[in-house]
Amino acid sequence: MTVIKFNNVTKSYRTHSVLDHMDFTIEEGVLTGVIGRNGVGKSTLMKISAGYIQATSGEVQVFSENPFNSLKVSANSILVDDTMSFSDKLSLSDILKEANRFYLNWDAQLAQRLFDYFSFHPDVRHKHLSKGKKSTFNAIIGIASHCPLTIFDEPTTGMDTAVRKDFYRALLKDYIANPRTILLSSHHLEEIEDLLEDILLIHDGKIRFHGPITDLQEMLVKLVGKKVNVLAHTSKRTIFGSQVNGAYSEVLVENKFTADEKIRLSEEGIKMIPVSANDAYVALTTGAKGGIDDVFNRTATD
Numbered sequence: 001m002t003v004i005k006f007n008n009v010t011k012s013y014r015t016h017s018v019l020d021h022m023d024f025t026i027e028e029g030v031l032t033g034v035i036g037r038n039g040v041g042k043s044t045l046m047k048i049s050a051g052y053i054q055a056t057s058g059e060v061q062v063f064s065e066n067p068f069n070s071l072k073v074s075a076n077s078i079l080v081d082d083t084m085s086f087s088d089k090l091s092l093s094d095i096l097k098e099a100n101r102f103y104l105n106w107d108a109q110l111a112q113r114l115f116d117y118f119s120f121h122p123d124v125r126h127k128h129l130s131k132g133k134k135s136t137f138n139a140i141i142g143i144a145s146h147c148p149l150t151i152f153d154e155p156t157t158g159m160d161t162a163v164r165k166d167f168y169r170a171l172l173k174d175y176i177a178n179p180r181t182i183l184l185s186s187h188h189l190e191e192i193e194d195l196l197e198d199i200l201l202i203h204d205g206k207i208r209f210h211g212p213i214t215d216l217q218e219m220l221v222k223l224v225g226k227k228v229n230v231l232a233h234t235s236k237r238t239i240f241g242s243q244v245n246g247a248y249s250e251v252l253v254e255n256k257f258t259a260d261e262k263i264r265l266s267e268e269g270i271k272m273i274p275v276s277a278n279d280a281y282v283a284l285t286t287g288a289k290g291g292i293d294d295v296f297n298r299t300a301t302d
């Protein structure tokens with residue numbers, strides 16, 4: 001079953017276009033990483049999916065309904081982000097009790113075990129938590145709610161490394177025990193790549209890639225060999241990055257080589273080295289500006 005469907009969706013804030021005629025579908029029970037560089041529109045896409053804001057044009061369907069003002073969508077989804085707030089009148093333990101009343105599939109035992117594991121004090125108010133503790137508490141709500149559509153937007157903001165690891169492990173264990181549709185955005189793809197099934201990669205307002213993480217890895221390959229030989233095989237291809245080490249060079253290109261070409265590469269001593277999903281993501285989203293080194297390589301007259 002399709003849980004989220006974007007059909008020709010655009011979103012602009014005044015004159016600033018963020019999502020540009022976007023089409024994609026998210027199927028039930030898949031854990032998808034929403035990946036993209038800063039300001040590319042990940043939160044915007046997630047807020048539209050949760051029904052918090054409306055698209056400017058196009059059709060959005062979540063559980064077969066327009067999510068904006070949809071009771072069905074609010075009852076079956078949760079969006080965890082750093083703007084999540086709770087009434088100052090409630091202590092943390094009151095919030096857990098309220099969550100028990102509010103979320104149909106709430107797992108009170110799991111919530112309490114995570115609450116104790118992360119050493120929360122029941123009487124504290126949410127607004128008095130530190131940044132990392134706030135994120136951890138919000139993540140507990142997100143995990144224990146067991147909502148059919150669970151959306152985590154940068155859930156680990158402020159968490160230290162150990163807590164981030166614990167959170168991802170808790171999420172994975174709980175997802176295996178209670179499969180549901182999860183969207184998870186993060187700037188640290190390398191930290192979550194073992195967790196994800198699919199990746200939705202946003203770039204320049206469009207979906208640059210959507211599919212299994214292994215397919216993303218296989219989109220690019222690094223050729224390493226003698227400079228002249230590597231150049232002969234890459235000069236007519238789109239190059240995503242290169243590095244020269246003396247007579248040798250490494251060039252990152254699209255992994256579109258025929259069986260014959262692969263044999264020739266091997267005969268010429270050129271190695272084809274797989275890249276990580278994170279390297280592929282960075283290469284595919286770096287664009288024509290080049291790398292940070294280019295900023296320093298410019299002369300004063302440029």
Ligand SMILES: Nc1ncnc2c1ncn2[C@@H]1O[C@H](COP(=O)(O)OP(=O)(O)OP(=O)(O)O)[C@@H](O)[C@H]1O
Nearest residue numbers: 013016018036037038039040041042043044045154
């Ligand atoms: N309410 C708003 N009004 C005007 N512009 C906005 C609003 N919300 C977001 N934007 C702009 O839309 C663009 C996308 O923002 P969004 O927060 O969706 O990106 P993001 O990919 O989640 O960013 P980050 O990775 O930095 O968190 C940004 O340029 C942002 O400044």
